[in-house]
Amino acid sequence: MAEHIDANRIHLDLRYRFDYLSKFLNFTSDDIAMLNTFAPLVFPLIPVLADTVYRKLFSFDITKQYFLKRNEGFEGFLPKKQCGVTLDSAQMELRRDMLSMYLKRILTQRDWNDTFLQYLSQIGKIHTDQAGSASINVDYMHINALLGYLEHLLIDVLCTTDTIDEKTKRGILMAVNKLFWIQNDFFTMHYLISVKASTPSRKTSETEKTTKCCWI
Numbered sequence: 447m448a449e450h451i452d453a454n455r456i457h458l459d460l461r462y463r464f465d466y467l468s469k470f471l472n473f474t475s476d477d478i479a480m481l482n483t484f485a486p487l488v489f490p491l492i493p494v495l496a497d498t499v500y501r502k503l504f505s506f507d508i509t510k511q512y513f514l515k516r517n518e519g520f521e522g523f524l525p526k527k528q529c530g531v532t533l534d535s536a537q538m539e540l541r542r543d544m545l546s547m548y549l550k551r552i553l554t555q556r557d558w559n560d561t562f563l564q565y566l567s568q569i570g571k572i573h574t575d576q577a578g579s580a581s582i583n584v585d586y587m588h589i590n591a592l593l594g595y596l597e598h599l600l601i602d603v604l605c606t607t608d609t610i611d612e613k614t615k616r617g618i619l620m621a622v623n624k625l626f627w628i629q630n631d632f633f634t635m636h637y638l639i640s641v642k643a644s645t646p647s648r649k650t651s652e653t654e655k656t657t658k659c660c661w662i
């Protein structure tokens with residue numbers, strides 16, 4: 447018999463949504479353990495990974511522009527000549543740190559508790575226009591591209607590691623893939639709310655109205 451999943455609740459209850467997604471993807475505590483095993487292999491490379499990600503984002507004007515827009519807050523404490531955003535400027539250093547912290551957290555988290563789910567969700571939300579003053583409003587296409595690129599970088603780290611056996615490598619590979627699809631869902635759920643809210647011809651249902659304030 448098919449397991450019942452409440453169509454409204456997956457839009458209202460983050461834990462319920464995650465549980466459904468986990469069952470669908472077969473994401474279990476074994477996958478979390480695999481991510482934790484991967485963490486010490488990735489850690490020494492995190493500065494390089496963060497740098498590579500920002501080099502990618504700065505290699506296209508369409509992605510670079512988001513960082514130019516967010517430059518104002520930094521100008522006050524930077525020498526005049528540093529006010530333009532370059533990859534080695536102080537604000538980019540801070541952004542690389544934020545990405546490094548994110549990577550460390552997603553790999554080391556042992557208990558995927560509600561606080562952690564809200565963290566994953568919050569990362570998604572700030573990139574949309576749904577997060578108030580924290581909103582960055584990045585077009586979802588670039589999120590999708592970067593998720594793919596970041597996953598590729600991590601798989602590359604895994605493939606070039608010779609200190610773990612093939613079975614563990616396979617387990618880590620599967621876990622990393624699931625992690626990215628879960629994070630992708632935690633981005634898209636906010637983007638879909640955004641799309642629905644901006645579609646004028648369609649009446650917003652009660653569920654969607656509530657959803658907007660239920661997800662962090």
Ligand code: HEM
Nearest residue numbers: 509512513516541544545548569582584588589592593596
């Ligand atoms: C793989 C997808 C992505 C992940 C995991 C990610 C992760 C993050 C994280 C962890 C932060 C810091 C949030 C905070 O604590 O305040 C952040 C901020 C930011 N992200 Fe992303 N991001 C992604 C994609 C993108 C893309 C594609 C762009 C632009 C093209 C972008 C632009 C920004 C900007 C402008 C900020 C704000 C930085 C600031 O305050 O100056 N992100 N992102």
